[in-house]
Structure formats: C-alpha cells, structure tokens
Amino acid sequence: MPTTHKDAGADSPVRNPSPGSRRRADAERSVTAILDAALTAFGENPEVSMTGIARAAGVGRVTLYSHFPSREDLLDAVMTHAVQEANAALGAESSPEIPVREALEMLIGSSWRILSRYGRLQPTALRILGPERVREHHDQPLVRVRDIIVRGRREGVIRDDLPESWLVTVFYSLLHAAALEVDAGRLPAETAADTLTTTLLSTLGVST
Amino acid sequence: MPTTHKDAGADSPVRNPSPGSRRRADAERSVTAILDAALTAFGENPEVSMTGIARAAGVGRVTLYSHFPSREDLLDAVMTHAVQEANAALGAESSPEIPVREALEMLIGSSWRILSRYGRLQPTALRILGPERVREHHDQPLVRVRDIIVRGRREGVIRDDLPESWLVTVFYSLLHAAALEVDAGRLPAETAADTLTTTLLSTLGVST
DNA sequence: CATAACCCGAACACTAGTGTTCGGATTATG
C-alpha cells in the first residue's frame, strides 16, 4: 500500500475523553480556530512553524499539538476541511436536466469563487503532502466535473477525441493556473472568471 | 526592489583564483557533476540535503559549498543551466516563414521532449524559489511562445478574444500538467504529445 | 458545585540541516 492514508476520519482531533462523553465546546472552538488560522497561515507562507500557527490561532503550542500531533496531520486536516466546505458549496448543481453548457458554466463559477478562498493553499499542500495526496483530496469534487463531461459526451456536446481523465485534469489545472495568474497580477481579477469560462468551454469542445 | 536577483552570472561558481588565471579543469568537472546530480536529486526529492547531493555527485560536501554557498544558490544555478540547455534545444525554429500552425506543433514537440528531462524539477523549484522566480526563469523560452501567438493573431489564425499573456500561461500550465499526468500514470507516455498538441491547438483557437 | 476536560507557559531532549574552519592530500597546469 504505497498511498499514505492516515486515519482520514472527520476533522481529526486526537484527545479522547472518557469513552462515553463527547468533545467539549471549547475544544471544538480551539480546533476551529486552529484550522482557520492554519488555512491562511499556510496560504501566506508554506514555511510557517507550528509555533507560528499556534500564535496566529490564539492558542497555546501544546494545545495545537494535542489536537494535531504533527505538521502533516494538521495540513491534511486543513485540506479535508477545505474540501468539505468546497464540496458543500458546490451543492447539488448537477441535476441532469440542466443543459451541459450551463451546468459547466455554473460549475466553473462556483469553483472559481471557492478557489479564491482556498487556492493559496495549493502550493503548500503540494509541497508537504505531495501531488498524489493532493489529488486524492480533490478527487471528490472532481467527480462532478467528470460526471458532466461524461454526460456531455453522451449528448455529443463535448469532444470525444481526448481521454476523459485528461479533460478533467485540464479543468483542474487551468483553474489553478488562473488563480495564480490573478495572484501574480498578470490577470485582472474582474475578468478572470469570464476568461476562464471561455477558455474551458472551447477546450472541452463545447459547441459555440 | 522586491524581486530576488542574486548575481545571475553564468553557472555561478564562487572560488576566484588569482585574478589573472582561469578555472581549473577539475573544478569545471566538479561543477558539472554537481549540477547534474542536483538536477536528478532535486527532481526525485525536493527535500534532499546538501549532503545528499554532494554524495550523489561523488564530491565532498565542502567542495559543494565552495562552489554554491547555499541551497538556494544551487537550485537557482540548476535552473539557469536547465533553461539554457532548453533554450538551445528549442533552436531558432521560429522563422516567420513557417505557417503558424506547424511552428506551434514543432514548438510543442520540442518543449515536450525537453520537459521530460527537466520537468520533475518544477515542483522543487516552485517550493524553494517561489513561483515568481520560476516564472522569471521561464520567461526567456516563453518569449518564443509569445512571439508565435502574436504572429498568429496578426494573421488571424489564433483567437483574439483572450489576453495574450493568458494564452501563454495556458501553454505553460498544460505542458506541465501533462508531464505530471504522465508521471502519475494517468496519461500514457506514448500518446501524451499528441494529446497535448490537440488540446493546445484547439485552445488557442487554431482553425482546424 | 464538583469534576473531568481542557488550556497554557516553561522547560527539556532531540533531530537534522546549515555553513565554516582546519590541515593535509591530490592534481592540473605552465
């Protein structure tokens, strides 16, 4: 088993009280504060120390460690949390009644909005968790993309001459590329979404 | 001046002999061995220690440091070296007589071949030098892409509805995305080049 | 209001890497 799996439970805290009772409210608050601070901290600087994150979260270093035993565990939890929120935000938009083209446009829009919150996490995640693990995390949301593409193909609205997995990857990487471009100031934030939509639609071969 | 510039001379060694004489041949050999070992080492594992690289290069740690004072200096030199080779390999293909479409196809082909050698360096470089510096390095080769795109637009063969810089970025990121896909085993190496070509041509709006 | 759960700072041991210095052994080069 080459893939690193860890526990993969929900936002993984580590303390276990007496097996009967559940987590106390302040602990919950700490975890949230940490996850939140870690999100922005990792986004700003991939090198932040645990100490730094603890401080940013307004929490003792020991507390941090008591919830997330290692730096890697923490980042992984942040990813899980982010993807969960993202997945929720994407909603159940993929009702098979909406035309593929519009479904795609909506999906791009949502994804783009979400990415503006979580996108900066990507570089850090890549570096600490590695590309495979990051893709694993993205797998769930990417299924939606995949589904629409498959449907689009059946209906003959999306090109059929390229591997389906590749089209998904194109979606994924152009999305992130656009985020980086905006971040670098090479692409105006206002028009970015449109640019992205136009690009993706034509790349997927959606008939104009 | 926010951009980190360093010295940026040629493959920067650091020793200076008596100002008159030039570098000795064995020193040259060492530098080459180091650059070479560092290329693959950084490619395999972004975390390699200087010690590890020295060992891989069959060279003493001290020697390594005497040529490249810091880890960052080394990576930067590796990048410079790689880009130089790449740039040379790209040759002077952009004679304005070749039709845009074919010029593009050739450029994609060359870039792809080069990337299979140097592509694995990207993640490491991103992480240590940061996105900006990496783009700086790529600037030179990307000019060729830019040129063809500009020409293609003048001739009406390439789409005009998206920012030119964005098209360049699309080229850049899809190229690297494909490399990662192959690396991850999601895209068969044999067909990758074709897939990439098809994708890029249609994204740039080159008329079929 | 009792108590288990939790928070916290301080201190400690540990690790791994970085960058430097020293002195002696090699080796290219003229």
Next chain:
DNA sequence: CATAATCCGAACACTAGTGTTCGGGTTATG
C-alpha cells in the same frame, strides 16, 4: 617539477524546528 588550485574528511558551532513532559490554572457541563 614546482606550485597554485582544488579536493576532501573531520570536527565544530549554530539554528530552527519538532515533539514531550510537568504542574498549575480555567471552564464547560451535568
């Protein structure tokens, strides 16, 4: 073959981060 350039291993000082332990304080919860 003389000598300056280079290589090399060993040892050292330094840094920064990690993860743990301890003991006393605080607070949610039933």
